[in-house]
Amino acid sequence: MGVIGALAAGLLFGVGLIVSGMADPAKVLNFLDVAGTWDPSLAFVMAGAIGVAAPGFWLVRRRKAPLAAQSFLVPPADAPIDRSLVIGAAVFGIGWGLAGFCPGPALVSLPLGTQGAVAFVSAMVAAISVGALLQKRK
Amino acid sequence: MTPTLFTPWESLAGGALIGASAVLLLLITGRIAGISGIVRRLLPPYGTSAPVEAAVFIGGLFASPFLWTLATGEPVRQTVTDSLSLAIVAGLLVGAGVFAARGCTSGHGVCGLARLSRRSIAATAIFMATAAATVYGVRHILGGWPWA
Known part of the structure; x- marks a missing residue:
């Protein structure tokens, strides 16, 4: 199950990068070029990703353990x-x-x-x- | 430089998929979806690093552009540098940097911020600043990569 989950997560992650425009270096460089041809799109990628991950992580961490491993391997936040x-x-x-x-x-x-x-x-x-x-x- | 289209909705939706992937990976494997860390797990020493899971995740990343084209009939649109020297220098800096910082845009910038990790907040502020400064220097001071 861990392997299937990792494959699904990898596919989803990759498609997310493509849909969002992050897979295009020209878009990334324009996001970073505030003084030039600025393209603020990538701020929306972070907003979308954190908007889903923050509540999702909170819910998942209420569990004692993940579905296919003994325990969570997450560095301490502090x-x-x-x-x-x-x-x-x-x-x-x-x-x-x-x-x-x-x-x-x-x-x-x-x-x-x-x-x-x-x-x-x-x-x-x-x-x-x-x-x-x-x-x-x- | 050449402007790119502002795509707030596509970017928000793509970001949500990235977030969903990170939640899925944490729920099933108990790990953070940090790409540099996942690459690191392919290399010894293995210990608790579950290299097969890491390899399969990266296999999913490799398959994703083909899945995208199959589903939409569209090629992946991207403009990649054609300077070999720039690509190599950038790759070395990114590899060394993410190894030392123990994370990149995904592990620190998305997952770390989502769980309010102190280290990730600091790392994200720093790499955003040096990346923007680098683009400023290359584009507006040097007028382009000088060793193309």
Whole structure:
């Protein structure tokens, strides 16, 4: 059941990215270009997503456990803000602002086979892998 | 740069689907729908990371553009950079950044904000600011990516 749920969630997530316009880097970059050709659409993506997720999460978390796992694996909401979070978020934002891709839309674009998506995802996965390797050594 | 069409209703509806996906994933697997974290779970060490579930979720992402085209008869409209150097630099920065921040637009920006996580609120404010500053710098100061 966990696998079927993950597949359904992946499909739904991907279609949501496409319907919303998030899968188009031109739209993302215009959302970020407040001083230029600003397209505020993506604020509506966040509003729609949080508008469903906030009450949905609240309802789900009233359960003792998820349907197909022993327990919820959710970080505490009051975990401390550390240097790694601040620097990581800043670096991520720079990359996002360069190509207009964040991880989800980049993965949805990969099978469409544009050179930009293939190069972006390869580089992104390489960087995450290096991080994982360094972390394993510690 | 080239303007794009303002699409409040489509964006709201697509956002609602993303939110529904996150609720579904939490209900069934007990996990946060953060894409960078799900990619991370494909890599060892595995421990409690349920890599098969993670791979199947990403399989769903890969299948989604084909499902969309099958259902609507429309291609996925997107304009992707044709600069290889820009794509690689951006991919490296995004990969390193989301690894260190332990989340991206989905894990922090959607799921984290929806559950009022302090770290996610901070992360989202920071990546929105540096992304907007980057677009400003590239478009309005440099006049485009200089190494295209």
